[in-house]
Amino acid sequence: MKNNISLHTVAQISVFIVLSFSFYLLFAGHNNPGGGFIGALMAASAIVLLYVSFDLKTIKNVLPLYYPYFIATGLLIAMGTGVSSTLFGYPFLTQFFQYTTLPILGEVELTTALMFDLGVFIVVIGIALLIITTIAEDDE
Template structure:
């Protein structure tokens, strides 16, 4: 059974990393171009799903020991916490701040608080998608 999937296994080991790097590109492109936390999270979830489909749940759970429920909680806390920063200064909820900074290697960089908010959405989307798929796949009846 295991030797029959030689092509699938060797292809997955390459393709999943391509999809993961594409998802990181989509995540960082989200500020000015199409992309963002939601579609980046979906692409990461599909890369991990490719690993789950190609190998099996037990092996991948040992290799990637993430608890997706905690991942959803951390993502929600990050997104809500980013929104609450504006309320500390008397501004409306989800107010964004951005500025240009001089960083050591990158030079002048545009940093915005929309990035941690997007990171929260990214974690929530990965957690929800994989939790739903794995829960349905492990259902016994």
């Protein structure tokens, strides 16, 4: 592929914006529309934009990620969230929350739903990028 500086610059800026919105969707998902699934699809689309604008081999050198580990880690986090409530005698996937005061952010609500969404986020990123890179590697 030809070295297109304007495409690389626009892609890098767009990836930053899409990833920022992806993390917003992840953190807002337990109270508002969004969550781990749609946030992960946005993050995967940002990484696919990098793959398209640069090159599969270049991005694999910069981000040497093994996506099956993402899938396993996300499943452990999501299942661990559900199982942890049963350890305390509550039904599977019971949500707990706590309000905490952080130095810069002020009062913040911490929930177990956020940990479940994080697990789903990691699983979906791993699955989406594994499928896309596997298809892309077949073309080479």
